Amino acid sequence: MKYYLITGGAGFIGSNFVKFMLKKYQDVHVVILDNLTYAGNLGTLKNELKDPRCTFVKGDICDQEVVKKIFSGYPIRYVVNFAAESHVDRSIENPQLFLQTNILGTQNLLDVAKKNWTTGKDEKGYPAYLDGVKYLQVSTDEVYGSLGETGYFTETTPLDPRSPYSASKTGADLIVVAYSETYKMPVNITRCSNNYGPYHFPEKLIPLIIKNILEGKKLPVYGDGTNVRDWLYVEDHCKAIDLVLHKGRTGEVYNVGGHNEKQNIQIVRLTIETVRRLLKENPEYRSACRGEVNSSEKKTPDNIDDWMNDSLITYVTDRLGHDQRYAIDPAKITKELAWSPETKFEDGIVKTIRWYLENQDWVNEVTSGDYQKYYEEMYGSR
Numbered sequence: 001m002k003y004y005l006i007t008g009g010a011g012f013i014g015s016n017f018v019k020f021m022l023k024k025y026q027d028v029h030v031v032i033l034d035n036l037t038y039a040g041n042l043g044t045l046k047n048e049l050k051d052p053r054c055t056f057v058k059g060d061i062c063d064q065e066v067v068k069k070i071f072s073g074y075p076i077r078y079v080v081n082f083a084a085e086s087h088v089d090r091s092i093e094n095p096q097l098f099l100q101t102n103i104l105g106t107q108n109l110l111d112v113a114k115k116n117w118t119t120g121k122d123e124k125g126y127p128a129y130l131d132g133v134k135y136l137q138v139s140t141d142e143v144y145g146s147l148g149e150t151g152y153f154t155e156t157t158p159l160d161p162r163s164p165y166s167a168s169k170t171g172a173d174l175i176v177v178a179y180s181e182t183y184k185m186p187v188n189i190t191r192c193s194n195n196y197g198p199y200h201f202p203e204k205l206i207p208l209i210i211k212n213i214l215e216g217k218k219l220p221v222y223g224d225g226t227n228v229r230d231w232l233y234v235e236d237h238c239k240a241i242d243l244v245l246h247k248g249r250t251g252e253v254y255n256v257g258g259h260n261e262k263q264n265i266q267i268v269r270l271t272i273e274t275v276r277r278l279l280k281e282n283p284e285y286r287s288a289c290r291g292e293v294n295s296s297e298k299k300t301p302d303n304i305d306d307w308m309n310d311s312l313i314t315y316v317t318d319r320l321g322h323d324q325r326y327a328i329d330p331a332k333i334t335k336e337l338a339w340s341p342e343t344k345f346e347d348g349i350v351k352t353i354r355w356y357l358e359n360q361d362w363v364n365e366v367t368s369g370d371y372q373k374y375y376e377e378m379y380g381s382r
């Protein structure tokens with residue numbers, strides 16, 4: 001049995017990774033460490049938690065005692081750190097929380113892993129490590145800053161973060177590099193572009209737009225909608241992490257991206273069209289469409305052609321310091337590890353929208369807490 005510590009495993013990508021690993025390998029035991037912020041949900045893991053190969057620990061990655069206890073309870077050989085505050089808009093409101101979780105939490109995990117994996121010293125005084133251990137930091141393309149109309153981020157692009165979120169992720173990357181250089185700790189960093197897919201919290205663009213369309217609400221597009229993101233289906237990201245963890249060269253950074261650039265406004269229009277088409281083709285999805293009663297008409301599945309269209313789009317005040325364009329060059333991971341994205345965007349977006357149509361209970365569950373308050377604060381006055 002191989003023991004993995006997967007932090008942030010109740011969030012979007014972390015939970016997809018837990019599901020992927022338990023399905024792909026028989027001889028794995030995953031210990032999930034997550035403190036269940038608004039973005040973490042145990043309902044996401046309800047099937048996995050019945051599996052004896054999966055253990056859930058509710059706790060903070062910044063808490064040294066909790067992490068130490070996990071290492072003394074299980075022979076952890078891999079750490080994959082997904083845990084983070086991940087939303088740029090929230091980082092603009094509360095930067096300190098991002099620095100706390102994303103930087104200090106990362107350093108705490110590195111420290112406890114290093115102590116538990118050290119077996120002695122080599123002839124130069126560096127720590128020697130147990131065979132086969134690895135710490136993988138899940139990072140983001142946002143550490144490279146913002147691109148103009150041309151060019152791509154490669155692993156050697158200078159770090160140039162511009163938001164509190166990306167600055168905190170960059171700080172985390174740098175402390176991972178410091179542990180690699182100073183203590184020769186076996187690490188990798190992956191830097192991925194925007195993910196989409198099941199279990200994506202509806203504060204991020206694609207799931208928020210799907211939710212609002214079904215409710216007949218306005219679709220808030222920041223600025224002029226021309227900002228570009230490079231979208232990757234979440235399962236393709238999980239496959240890349242698995243490869244880097246087991247076959248990546250120690251100490252290396254790998255960029256992960258799908259060569260799938262889209263302007264936000266294209267994403268919004270395509271999502272409207274796809275939701276409308278799926279609702280018309282599949283009567284069983286009608287219950288997902290709650291519409292909204294306004295003064296003049298009721299928005300129902302019977303009259304979706306009248307209201308489920310571009311008239312829902314509303315341009316709102318731009319995000320402060322909004323990065324214009326992200327685009328990853330994944331040549332290194334493709335060449336060294338034979339990774340390439342398998343899900344075409346046209347298929348992935350339909351799969352994703354179907355998932356949301358079929359999993360409204362999950363959406364209702366994760367948005368039942370503070371979500372309404374957050375939504376009012378974010379979009380109420382825009």
Ligand code: NAD
Pocket residue numbers: 007008009010011012013014033034035036037038039040041059060061062081082083084085086087101105138139140141169191192193194195196201
């Ligand atoms: P998410 O916000 O959906 O999930 C984050 C998870 O971390 C949640 O379950 C939350 O409860 C947990 N968490 C937060 N603070 C914690 C703490 N102090 N201790 C323990 N757990 C804590 O995020 P996501 O979109 O799944 O992103 C996962 C990772 O991937 C993040 O590190 C993010 O920076 C990175 N990333 C995300 C994307 C993307 O498009 N979503 C792209 C590239 C990289």
Ligand code: DAU
Pocket residue numbers: 086087088089139140141142192193194195203204205206208220221222223227228229264319326
């Ligand atoms: O690039 C990787 C990053 O992608 C990850 O590191 C982050 O954790 C993840 O949240 C994501 O960041 P973005 O800021 O790109 O994602 P978000 O879904 O918040 O926004 C995508 C784009 O859509 C961005 O240009 C802002 C815009 N947007 C977003 C929301 C929520 C809107 O126009 N309207 C909205 O309501």
